Amino acid sequence: METSSKPVFYSTNSSRWKRFLWGVKILFVLIFIGVVCLSFSLLHKQVFRLPSLHEHLMLSQNENLKYNSADLQAAESEHFRKLAVEARTLKEHNFYKKDKVVPGEVRKYMPVRAGFYVNWDIQ
Helix, strand or coil, X not given: XXXXXXXXXXXXXXXXXXXXXXXXHHHHHHHHHXXXXXXXXXXXXXXXXXXXXXXXXXXXXXXXHCCCHHHHHHHHHHHHHHHHHHHHHCCCCHHHXXXXXXXXXXXXXXXXXXXXXXXXXXX
């Protein structure tokens, strides 16, 4: 076994060392930019005028006073009643069709729906 006096990663070409130095320089520049941005954001005081929760509560209560909830509920229920009457009078809605026609090519791919009961499961 021959021992050499050169280190394992020894190279006579200095390009690897130059690349390492450039990488370290770029890393230091990025760290410097990050520290400058962080210090600027911490030291630069800019105060925003934000409304407090109490002000929001007062604004929302004032908006709510514009509308009477009984009027809204009556109008909504009347609209729902009209829609329900219309749906019941028209026979072309899907919930009136009891025998739905499924094409044969789709019918042969329809999955089997099955279930089983176990006494230890609450659901």
